[in-house]
Amino acid sequence: DAGITQSPRYKITETGRQVTLMCHQTWSHSYMFWYRQDLGHGLRLIYYSAAADITDKGEVPDGYVVSRSKTENFPLTLESATRSQTSVYFCASTYSSYNSPLHFGNGTRLTVT
Amino acid sequence: GENVEQHPSTLSVQEGDSAVIKCTYSDSASNYFPWYKQELGKRPQLIIDIRSNVGEKKDQRIAVTLNKTAKHFSLHITETQPEDSAVYFCAARSDKLVFGAGTILRVKS
Numbered sequence: 001d002a003g004i005t006q007s008p009r010y011k012i013t014e015t016g017r018q019v020t021l022m023c024h025q026t027w028s029h030s031y032m033f034w035y036r037q038d039l040g041h042g043l044r045l046i047y048y049s050a051a052a053d054i055t056d057k058g059e060v061p062d063g064y065v066v067s068r069s070k071t072e073n074f075p076l077t078l079e080s081a082t083r084s085q086t087s088v089y090f091c092a093s094t095y096s097s098y099n100s101p102l103h104f105g106n107g108t109r110l111t112v113t
Numbered sequence: 114g115e116n117v118e119q120h121p122s123t124l125s126v127q128e129g130d131s132a133v134i135k136c137t138y139s140d141s142a143s144n145y146f147p148w149y150k151q152e153l154g155k156r157p158q159l160i161i162d163i164r165s166n167v168g169e170k171k172d173q174r175i176a177v178t179l180n181k182t183a184k185h186f187s188l189h190i191t192e193t194q195p196e197d198s199a200v201y202f203c204a205a206r207s208d209k210l211v212f213g214a215g216t217i218l219r220v221k222s
Contacts, residue, residue: 042213042215045211059209102159107156
């Protein structure tokens with residue numbers, strides 16, 4: 001769905017660097033999520049947000065920081081990247097509640113060297 | 114918290130055959146069970162979902178069944194086609210949506 005976009009699509013960074021992954025949606029969805037996808041683990045929730053200025057931890061939040069100053073944006077920051085954070089990161093959004101379908105972005109493939 | 118187990122991890126079927134993927138969940142309070150399909154290099158996309166007040170739902174060649182007592186739900190794909198080849202994820206929601214580890218489905222023509 002073109003309504004949710006992630007950038008960059010690919011990123012290579014070094015251990016210890018700070019990196020920010022961007023997510024932007026044009027639907028005015030209230031709920032936004034960050035997942036990481038690793039082989040054998042499926043999609044694991046990092047952080048989510050129910051509205052602007054409201055964020056909460058998911059299953060694997062350690063090493064990540066999020067903010068949601070505007071409804072349409074939900075950036076994910078790795079404050080000091082580690083090799084274990086090499087993964088594909090998906091942003092997702094939904095309009096009303098957690099029972100409504102998630103719409104995923106195209107993903108960001110992050111490699112930490 | 115919720116835990117979702119998905120089986121099998123890989124599944125190979127002949128074109129035209131049926132495919133079944135099974136998931137179990139741990140939290141009896143879970144009330145929403147979506148299935149996502151992810152083609153290679155693409156984003157996951159919802160293919161069907163079911164809520165806890167429904168036992169079965171169909172959409173053309175795809176069906177999902179839910180057994181709340183046993184806490185398991187299944188995806189059924191009939192008359193499989195090569196374009197059905199993908200990774201399929203089940204998920205269950207109590208307070209958060211939790212995904213299974215995924216099933217790689219290969220449809221051989």
